[in-house]
Amino acid sequence: MKRTSTTQYLLRFDDICPTMNWRVWAEIETVLVQRQFKPLLAVVPDNRDPGLQVDSPAGDFWDRVRAWQDRGWTIALHGFQHRYVTRSAGMVAVRKKSEFAGLPAEVQREKLRRGLEIFERERITSRVWIAPGDSFDAATVALLPEFGIRVISAGYFRYPYVCPRRMTWVPQQLYYFRPAPAGVWTVCYHHNQWGASQPRTFREDVDQYGANVVSLDTVLDRGAPPECKWSAWLCTRPRISRFLIRSELKLWSWKGAGRRRLHCADANAVQLLR
Ligand SMILES: [Zn+2]
Numbered sequence: 001m002k003r004t005s006t007t008q009y010l011l012r013f014d015d016i017c018p019t020m021n022w023r024v025w026a027e028i029e030t031v032l033v034q035r036q037f038k039p040l041l042a043v044v045p046d047n048r049d050p051g052l053q054v055d056s057p058a059g060d061f062w063d064r065v066r067a068w069q070d071r072g073w074t075i076a077l078h079g080f081q082h083r084y085v086t087r088s089a090g091m092v093a094v095r096k097k098s099e100f101a102g103l104p105a106e107v108q109r110e111k112l113r114r115g116l117e118i119f120e121r122e123r124i125t126s127r128v129w130i131a132p133g134d135s136f137d138a139a140t141v142a143l144l145p146e147f148g149i150r151v152i153s154a155g156y157f158r159y160p161y162v163c164p165r166r167m168t169w170v171p172q173q174l175y176y177f178r179p180a181p182a183g184v185w186t187v188c189y190h191h192n193q194w195g196a197s198q199p200r201t202f203r204e205d206v207d208q209y210g211a212n213v214v215s216l217d218t219v220l221d222r223g224a225p226p227e228c229k230w231s232a233w234l235c236t237r238p239r240i241s242r243f244l245i246r247s248e249l250k251l252w253s254w255k256g257a258g259r260r261r262l263h264c265a266d267a268n269a270v271q272l273l274r
Contacts, residue, residue, distance in 0.1 A: 003159050003182075004159075004182060004183070004184065004219075004222070005182050006182055006212065007179075007180050007181065007182055007183065007185065007212050008183070008184050008185065008212055008213075008214045008218075008219065009174075009177065009180075009185050009186075009187055009209055009212050009213045009214070010039075010040060010170070010184065010185070010186040010187070010213070010214060010215075010216060010219065011032075011037055011039035011040065011186075011187055011189070011213060012039065012040040012041075012042065012130070012153060012172065012186050012187065012188045012189065013028070013039055013040070013041050013042065013188075013189050013191060014042040014078065014130065014188060014189070014190050015042065015044065015052050015078070015082070015190060015191075015192050016041045016042060016043045016044065016065075016078070017043070017044040017047035017052050017061075017082070018047065018057040018058050018061040019047065019052060019053040019054060019055055019056070019057050019058075020052060020054055020055060020191070020192055021054040021055055021191055021192045021194065022055045022058060023055065024191050024192075024194045024198070024199060025191060027199035027202075027203075028189075028191055028199065028202065031199075031202065031203055031206055032073075033071075035206060035210055035213070037210075037213050037215075038071070038072050038073050038074065038215035038216070038217070039073055039074070039215075040073075040074045040076055040128065040130075040153060040186070040216055041065075041068060041073055041074065041075055041076065042076045042078035042130040042153075043065060043075050043076065043077070043078055043119075043124070043126075044078045044079060044080075044081070044082045044132075045077070045078075045079075045080055045081075045114070045115040045116075045118040045119060046080060046081050046114070046115070046118055047081065047082050048081040048082065048083050049081070049082035049083055049084075049132075051192075052082060052192060054192050062122040062124075065122065065124055066122070066123060066124065069124060069125070072215070072217075074128055074215070074216045074217070075119075075124050075125075075126050075128075076126055076128035076129065076130040076153060077112075077115055077116065077119065077126045077128065077129055077130070077149065078130045078131075078132060079099045079100065079111070079115065079131060079132040080099065080111040080112070080114055080115040081099070081111075082099060082132045083099055084097040084098060084099055084132070084133060085098070085099060085103070086098045086099075086100075086101060086102040086103060087102075088101035088102030088135065088137070089101065089135055089238070090102070090131070090134075090135040090136045090137040090140070091136065091137055091138065091141070091235070091236045091238075092134055092135075092136075092154045092155050092156075092235060092236065092238050093131075093133055093134040093135040093238060094238050094239060094242065095133060095135070096135075097133050097135065098131070098132070098133055098135035098136070099111070099131070099132045099133070099135070100131060100132075100135065100136045100137065100140050101131075101135045101136050101137040101140070102137065103139075104139075105139040105142070105143060108139055108140055108143055109143050109146070112140075112143055112144070112146075112147050113147070116147050126149065127148060127149055127150050127151055128149065128151045128152075128153060128216070129144050129149045129151065129152045129153070130152075130153045130154070131154065134154050134172075136154075141163070141165055141167055142165065144167065145165075145166070145167070150166075150167060150168060151167070151168045151169075151170060151216070151220070152167055152168070152169050152170070153170050153172050153186060154169065154171070154172055154235075155169050155171045155172065155231075155235040155238075155241065156171060156172075156173050156234075156235075156238065156241035156242045156244070156245040157169075157171045157173075157231050157234060157235060157241060157245065158171065158181075158182075158183035158184070158185075158245070158248075159171070159183055159184055159231075160184055160219060160220070161231040161232070163231075163232050163235075164229075164232060168220065169231070169235060170184065170186065170216065170219060170220075171184060171185075171186060172186040172188050173185055173186065173245050174186065174187045174188070175187065175188055175189070176205065177205040177206075177208065177209045178249070178253075179252075179253060179256065180249060180252070181248070181249075181252045184219055189202075
């Protein structure tokens with residue numbers, strides 16, 4: 001895979017379920033459709049998490065999911081019931097709570113099977129995994145290919161890569177748009193918690209960064225990303241990798257600010273010469 005030499009942003013929305021915050025979602029969806037973005041939607045097959053019960057259930061939920069799928073939006077499997085049952089962080093998360101990590105493989109397999117059974121019944125196809133709380137372990141990664149899932153959205157690094165298990169990892173590093181160097185930057189939103197002003201901020205950010213928003217297919221169509229042992233090592237050390245990516249972003253912004261200051265100084269010098 002050729003690495004992109006530009007800054008690309010992927011949009012990801014988590015906790016899509018029948019009882020999500022539909023009022024806010026309507027505003028988001030309008031922007032997504034207007035801008036013809038193809039976001040990544042983390043859909044919970046059978047939500048049982050009271051924290052995601054924000055609105056009354058949409059009776060036509062799966063019709064809506066199929067409509068998004070038909071638009072070319074990527075539907076990702078977001079666990080099974082979104083219930084945290086273990087106190088394990090797993091491979092890439094920092095917080096210790098999970099629906100999957102720490103459970104025996106056969107229990108995890110059954111959850112994946114039941115989740116995808118619902119997707120299949122509703123004619124949803126998915127090849128992308130987004131774990132609730134980003135928490136899953138090596139057993140989960142080993143099981144996903146059994147279900148046709150080959151892509152994981154998780155991890156603090158700059159470019160997608162293929163791990164030794166032949167899974168493609170697409171990093172997820174941001175929770176709002178911000179300037180970033182060349183790379184693939186996934187901006188993950190949890191709109192169920194949004195306040196009244198956030199849809200407007202989202203719209204403004206999209207005006208600013210929209211030209212660099214791409215779809216997952218665009219990222220993956222570049223071909224198989226290189227297998228990278230360094231990324232694999234780093235990916236499973238979330239505290240280190242998160243620290244590194246944040247430092248990299250800060251340093252990059254600082255250098256950019258430095259360049260801008262220099263530019264202003266040049267402009268001042270020109271003024272003085274006049
Ligand atoms: Zn979630």
